[in-house]
Amino acid sequence: MESLNDADVQLARLKKWLDREQRARAESEAIAEKALSELYTKKKEIELLQLITVAANEASTVEQAMRTALDGVCAHTRWPVGHVHLKDSAGVLVSTNLWHLDTPERYKAFQSATEAVTFAPSAGLPGRVLQQRKPAWIVDVTKDANFPRSKAAQDTGLRAGFAFPVLVGEEVAAVMEFFSDEPAEPDDAVLTIMAHVGSQLGRVIERRRSEDALKLASQHKSQFLANMSHELRTPLNAIIGITEMLQEDARDANRDSDSEPLGRVVRAARHLLAVINDILDLSKIEAGKMDLQVGSFAIAPVVQDVVNTVGTLAAKNQNVLKLQCPPEIGSMCADQTRIRQALLNLVSNAAKFTENGTITVSARRAFADATEWIVISVADTGIGLTAEQQGRLFQDFVQADASTTRKYGGTGLGLAISRRFCQMMGGDIAVESEPGRGSTFTIRLPAEGVSPQPPELPKAPSKGPSKSPPPMARTAVPHRAPLILVIDDDDSVREVTTHFLTREGFVVTTASGGQEGLRLARELQPDAITLDIAMPDLDGWTVLAAIKGDPATAAIPVILMTIVDEKNRGYSLGAADYMVKPVEWSGLARVLRNICKSAGRGVLVVDDDDMMRSGLRRALHEDGWKVSEAENGRVALARLAEQRPDVIVVDLLMPEMDGFELLDALRSNAAWRDIPVLVLTAKDLTDDDRVRLNVGIERVLQKRDRQELLREVLDVLDRCIERRRGESVAVS
Amino acid sequence: MKGVVFNLLEAVIRRDYGDDMWETLLDAAGSHGAYSSLGNYPDDELMKLVGAASSALKMPPDDVVRWFGRNALPLLAEKHPHFFASHKSTRPFLLTLNDVIHAEVRKLYPGADVPVFTYDTSSPEVLLMHYRSPRKLCALAEGFIEATAGYYAEEVSLDQPECMKRGDDRCVLRVSVRKPKG
Numbered sequence: 001m002e003s004l005n006d007a008d009v010q011l012a013r014l015k016k017w018l019d020r021e022q023r024a025r026a027e028s029e030a031i032a033e034k035a036l037s038e039l040y041t042k043k044k045e046i047e048l049l050q051l052i053t054v055a056a057n058e059a060s061t062v063e064q065a066m067r068t069a070l071d072g073v074c075a076h077t078r079w080p081v082g083h084v085h086l087k088d089s090a091g092v093l094v095s096t097n098l099w100h101l102d103t104p105e106r107y108k109a110f111q112s113a114t115e116a117v118t119f120a121p122s123a124g125l126p127g128r129v130l131q132q133r134k135p136a137w138i139v140d141v142t143k144d145a146n147f148p149r150s151k152a153a154q155d156t157g158l159r160a161g162f163a164f165p166v167l168v169g170e171e172v173a174a175v176m177e178f179f180s181d182e183p184a185e186p187d188d189a190v191l192t193i194m195a196h197v198g199s200q201l202g203r204v205i206e207r208r209r210s211e212d213a214l215k216l217a218s219q220h221k222s223q224f225l226a227n228m229s230h231e232l233r234t235p236l237n238a239i240i241g242i243t244e245m246l247q248e249d250a251r252d253a254n255r256d257s258d259s260e261p262l263g264r265v266v267r268a269a270r271h272l273l274a275v276i277n278d279i280l281d282l283s284k285i286e287a288g289k290m291d292l293q294v295g296s297f298a299i300a301p302v303v304q305d306v307v308n309t310v311g312t313l314a315a316k317n318q319n320v321l322k323l324q325c326p327p328e329i330g331s332m333c334a335d336q337t338r339i340r341q342a343l344l345n346l347v348s349n350a351a352k353f354t355e356n357g358t359i360t361v362s363a364r365r366a367f368a369d370a371t372e373w374i375v376i377s378v379a380d381t382g383i384g385l386t387a388e389q390q391g392r393l394f395q396d397f398v399q400a401d402a403s404t405t406r407k408y409g410g411t412g413l414g415l416a417i418s419r420r421f422c423q424m425m426g427g428d429i430a431v432e433s434e435p436g437r438g439s440t441f442t443i444r445l446p447a448e449g450v451s452p453q454p455p456e457l458p459k460a461p462s463k464g465p466s467k468s469p470p471p472m473a474r475t476a477v478p479h480r481a482p483l484i485l486v487i488d489d490d491d492s493v494r495e496v497t498t499h500f501l502t503r504e505g506f507v508v509t510t511a512s513g514g515q516e517g518l519r520l521a522r523e524l525q526p527d528a529i530t531l532d533i534a535m536p537d538l539d540g541w542t543v544l545a546a547i548k549g550d551p552a553t554a555a556i557p558v559i560l561m562t563i564v565d566e567k568n569r570g571y572s573l574g575a576a577d578y579m580v581k582p583v584e585w586s587g588l589a590r591v592l593r594n595i596c597k598s599a600g601r602g603v604l605v606v607d608d609d610d611m612m613r614s615g616l617r618r619a620l621h622e623d624g625w626k627v628s629e630a631e632n633g634r635v636a637l638a639r640l641a642e643q644r645p646d647v648i649v650v651d652l653l654m655p656e657m658d659g660f661e662l663l664d665a666l667r668s669n670a671a672w673r674d675i676p677v678l679v680l681t682a683k684d685l686t687d688d689d690r691v692r693l694n695v696g697i698e699r700v701l702q703k704r705d706r707q708e709l710l711r712e713v714l715d716v717l718d719r720c721i722e723r724r725r726g727e728s729v730a731v732s
Numbered sequence: 733m734k735g736v737v738f739n740l741l742e743a744v745i746r747r748d749y750g751d752d753m754w755e756t757l758l759d760a761a762g763s764h765g766a767y768s769s770l771g772n773y774p775d776d777e778l779m780k781l782v783g784a785a786s787s788a789l790k791m792p793p794d795d796v797v798r799w800f801g802r803n804a805l806p807l808l809a810e811k812h813p814h815f816f817a818s819h820k821s822t823r824p825f826l827l828t829l830n831d832v833i834h835a836e837v838r839k840l841y842p843g844a845d846v847p848v849f850t851y852d853t854s855s856p857e858v859l860l861m862h863y864r865s866p867r868k869l870c871a872l873a874e875g876f877i878e879a880t881a882g883y884y885a886e887e888v889s890l891d892q893p894e895c896m897k898r899g900d901d902r903c904v905l906r907v908s909v910r911k912p913k914g
């Protein structure tokens with residue numbers, strides 16, 4: 001009995017104990033679960049903060065960082081709507097296009113209601129945050145007295161909302177707001193973390209602002225430099241032009257004692273100009289305002305040309321200049337002018353710093369990084385560079401040694417500029433050197449160029465078929481020498497230009513302003529116009545637009561002559577060419593001659609040899625011809641039917657329909673009979689052949705050396721056009 | 733007060749006075765007796781258990797607490813041997829209480845409200861530990877310290893020139909430790 005009772009007591013005690021243990025265990029589990037869930041939330045918060053910190057550091061724009069924050073906060077809170085308001089200069093919050101919308105369709109009404117209004121301090125949820133500079137929470141916006149969008153919220157089913165400021169220092173720069181589908185009590189953890197988000201984003205804005213300020217300062221600097229160099233170049237132009245004129249006169253009168261010092265003035269002035277140009281180039285590159293004229297061109301002629309240019313300088317120091325650039329290297333896509341400039345810089349540096357040595361310029365193709373590269377190297381056996389000098393070499397405003405500037409001249413900017421150009425084209429310049437043994441500079445450029453902006457510029461408007469005037473149109477003033485109209489407000493420019501162009505065999509008329517220029521262009525129908533941009537009455541852009549807009553003058557090629565380097569604008573307005581002052585007279589004369597002799601002239605090239613055709617096309621094109629091509633006689637006839645060329649260049653031996661047959665076909669058609677024909681052939685002509693060719697053939701050229709042949713073709717074509725012009729003038 | 737303290741009390745009572753005694757104390761204190769080591773329970777509940785033990789064992793409450801501390805500490809040392817292993821004697825161990833031991837306790841038992849001691853180490857023989865806590869558990873500290881000396885096989889003499897229980901605004905625990913002779 002006693003023991004039974006004992007056992008009962010024992011059992012009851014154990015049961016109690018078990019109950020207690022179970023309770024304690026349940027409690028432990030609850031504690032563990034709560035701790036885990038808190039841990040999870042903390043982890044999520046950290047992830048969100050990390051996401052936003054990374055975005056804040058790495059996003060390239062403020063918008064991008066804010067967008068990441070919007071999406072991140074919405075994912076964290078699982079709230080469907082988030083939006084950013086930016087404070088404008090008036091201190092009012094303006095809606096942005098930065099939204100996070102889980103289902104955009106559904107919240108459309110709320111979105112438009114938001115975007116329709118601005119929020120002044122204390123107005124609505126964003127306004128409240130703007131005023132108090134701290135987060136705000138609304139349990140249910142549809143029941144809130146200060147929530148102007150409550151109707152739209154009601155309609156779209158939005159209830160709870162919170163917003164927090166993006167603070168830059170003490171200033172609210174933006175407000176981010178979020179909405180949920182359910183009413184919700186304020187969540188301290190969320191609000192705390194949002195304060196962090198806000199300050200992170202604030203840092204992004206702060207950084208952006210200081211970057212903008214820097215950029216603006218740099219733009220001001222560039223603008224200042226541009227203005228300054230304009231101010232400097234204008235008088236310098238006058239000095240160079242007038243001095244050249246005086247020098248010319250002195251030379252003509254055999255007054256060498258006068259001519260020599262004048263030559264020195266011109267050289268000094270040109271050097272000064274080069275320095276100014278370099279500084280301007282560099283500041284433009286820095287300001288991101290340098291535009292490239294990317295196009296496809298044959299490499300060999302460019303390299304050859306540079307080598308020719310430097311020839312004299314190299315010879316002066318008893319240097320041998322070697323060129324290794326096979327024509328098979330073909331073409332590349334880049335800014336030809338800039339490559340020429342960079343290469344010229346390297347080769348002339350080599351020539352300057354080498355005496356009794358060898359300078360080797362070589363160009364080749366190379367494959368690397370899945371890209372085809374054009375590699376042009378300039379190796380000299382000159383004084384070379386120490387490692388330290390090499391390091392400083394490409395820095396702006398630094399020459400290897402300050403004393404070299406004095407000894408060898410130059411601004412020390414050339415290399416830095418050249419390198420920037422190459423970098424802009426996706427390549428670079430590198431140097432290898434050993435003091436006393438020589439240096440090798442290597443230009444490396446992608447053969448296909450970088451993101452080729454399509455500069456399909458209407459270089460010569462007269463080339464367009466609709467604008468191409470019949471040759472008879474320009475007969476108002478009978479003249480053999482081409483007439484050039486010079487429009488410039490600067491007396492000295494007009495005087496100097498007239499002087500040089502007259503010497504080059506042009507007839508020149510001048511106008512001192514836009515209005516007068518337009519009138520003369522209409523009356524005289526000149527063969528070409530040179531036009532200044534900065535003129536007081538009507539600026540050059542306006543004049544250019546007026547010339548191109550008037551059918552009576554639209555076809556006249558216009559060459560812009562200016563200090564302002566805005567090529568693209570010029571070309572897009574229909575300028576035929578663009579020269580930056582001071583004008584290189586020989587260059588201008590060349591351009592004008594090209595324009596005047598073959599403007600709008602069409603030539604048909606008939607040859608089955610692709611290489612030959614493309615060689616001719618390039619050469620003729622450069623000379624201002626409008627080229628059409630055919631690979632045999634039959635295709636040629638089709639082209640003839642489309643458009644009657646002014647001249648035909650034809651090969652004799654071709655498949656399908658050969659040159660002889662084509663010539664027969666031409667002669668039997670009255671419309672084509674008197675088109676001048678130039679025959680190119682590799683065939684040794686038999687007497688029989690000669691008889692067949694005898695009639696109506698301008699000239700027969702044997703295909704031998706290609707360069708020479710091209711030159712001859714151009715010559716013959718020029719002469720034959722010249723003759724026609726004389727005829728047409730005479731006819732009138 | 734952390735549940736772990738209740739667990740310790742339960743363990744030493746059961747061990748030294750039997751299961752029935754713990755049941756008796758719980759009943760007397762009106763406690764459900766379910767304590768999770770991680771949970772937090774009212775200080776008052778511990779004091780009621782101490783009061784119940786005091787009546788049942790016919791011991792002043794402070795003596796109960798001191799006894800508890802003396803007996804609980806070896807259990808703590810068993811559970812967390814590394815706190816003790818890094819020292820060879822009582823004094824350096826006591827000096828790490830704030831920075832190491834109770835600092836770790838705060839991590840192991842979230843929400844633990846451990847005391848912060850300030851030390852007067854001007855004498856190499858006598859260590860003065862200043863204690864301030866609304867719980868006024870200086871007796872617990874005494875028990876812990878005595879047991880710690882036991883752990884390192886040292887002799888300790890302890891008294892309190894100042895004590896909150898006697899109306900001072902802090903307790904000063906005067907600790908002098910000797911290596912046993914022989």
Ligand code: HEM
Nearest residue numbers: 733734808812837844845846847865867869873876877880
């Ligand atoms: C001789 C060394 C020690 C002394 C003098 C000491 C002293 C104290 C005192 C006086 C309290 C009561 C809390 C208060 O007064 O507000 C306490 C609490 C506590 N101590 Fe210690 N302690 C020592 C060592 C340890 C060790 C080694 C551990 C564990 C590894 C530990 C864990 C705890 C825990 C868990 C509490 C309860 C805290 C709470 O419930 O909020 N102590 N200690």
